[in-house]
Amino acid sequence: MVNRCCIVGCNSATHNRPLKKNGLTCHCFPAWRRDHGDQVRKKVENDYESLQDRLRTLPDKLSYDIMVPFGPLAFMPGKLVHTNELTVLLGDNWFAKCSAKQADALVEHRKKHVKNTLDDLQKVMKNFQNRADFTDDLEKLTGDTGDFADIREEVINEEEVTKGKPRLALKPNSKPKQEYLLELEEDKEKKEGDEERTTGVLSEEELWARLDELERQEELQDERYRLDSTDTNGEDTTSSSEEEKEADGGSDVQVNGHQKENGWVPSSITSQMNGTNGSHPEDEEEEDCNEEAGNGLPTIYFSHTAEFKKVRINTGKNTTLKFSERNEQKAQAKRKKKSGKSNGHSPHESYKITSPADIYRVFVDLVNGEPIPRKSILKSRSRENSVCSDTSESSTADFEERRAAFGRSWSHDDATHSDTSDGITEEESPTGTSPRTNGRFEAFTGTVIEKDPLPCSIPHLTIAPPALPTIPERKLEEVGPEAPQEPPKRMSKFKATRLHQK
């Protein structure tokens, strides 16, 4: 039975070419035809096998009595003679007379040829099959099925993503920071520089470098940290860093670095709600992993939700950034610890600390159940939005929001730090307390801190920052280990540190 074309109206049995019939177009090789070649060759091989058998048995007798076909409908009895003489068609109208054995050899030769063709065909088929399989695999990989997942993080503010390293591709105009530029003229340049940051894995060393940068930034970007938002953790940091301007000019880079830290921190928090240890580099790595994982295929959209309070620590001179970065780490650790303890406010909210000022914002002492910002050692300008303790109502208001976002326990840490830093600055400029209140931080002076019994729980400084050259850092270090202690002890420690510094 011959296979014919499946299309109704077309009776072709070949179809190895596009065929137009009766308005229909039959295209090459329906399924049955595809295997046809293979089947044909198999058939041919079988035929040759049976032929060989016949050839072997034929010379057994001198003549055979057979029924000879006589036309299409009749047979007649006859004899098969000369059983060993065969005329073989060699091909292309060539014949050869040979014996049965020779014919057998010829047949064998032909069989070999057919087999070779068959093998070649198989190879070709396998190749095509492999290609098809590969395409399927590729599709699976890139499709929504499979084990691969595409994790995407919508980054609205490029700054958030970038860390530490200047990214040439970033455009200065893409950042929402622009509005802040208006507020602080000095910050403009720096902000633009910030946007150039690139994302990178922040190693510990980089973190410290960033700290340096941030410190420089802080003085310049007091107002930024207030911004919020979702769209930019980075923005917050920049504003905070802006508030604390310093004469140093390298703040461009630092702002970004600061922001990036914040950007990393919130993302780390959002990604790890339950807090593994909050070491900053770990978070960064995790964030990196998150980001890196974005190349797969089923897409998981990941966004930073936490907005950190920015804490400003205004050293008034230098290395505020380091301070803040350490605080950030500490804050992170605390957050992780206290993720369950916060007031019901998500620990991630406003948690981003990208500048020392943020620390003041984040760490707020709780006095009698109310958050009181600690004394900030940051410059007054940077304290506008800070959570540093302040006698003014505005600062209290700020506290409220920050506290809401942050959580009391952290505020304690913050306060601790700020206290320490305030203590330091106080020593440096005992009269400067009031001016400092003008900044981001709700103006709070060291005096208050000293008197403040700090009944609030002692902030946990889970991160023991490495020794940094800056004074505030040192003080932090001192305070850090001491922080977890009871408030009354802390009081004494502050005093102790102050005395020590004196």
Place this chain on the structure above:
Amino acid sequence: MAEAIHKKLQSELEKYQQLQKDVSKSMSLRQKLEAQLTENNIVKEELALLDCQNTVYKLIGPVLVKQDLDEAKATVSKRLEYINGEIQRYETLLKEMERKSEQHREVLSSLQQEYQRAQGQAVGKV
């Protein structure tokens, strides 16, 4: 204007179709030659298997004509060479036709664009 373009388009289309047919014809001829090539190769090999004692016949029309084995071998070799030459010729011819058809295709597409533009203008005018 549109009409003229339309006519030009039609003529170009016809030329292109003709060219396509030529291409396919040459293609099929070449395939036939390929088959003959394989066959003659087999014949050559099988002739090598035979010895002088076997008589070789060639079918010329309805007649089987006796041939010498060596002669047959030579004939087959010559035929093989001839077939190879033919295949080469067809190859070049095919390439040439392909190139020409490509040119025609481009002309056709540009004409088509022009025609559409003209039609658009005509519609606009109306």
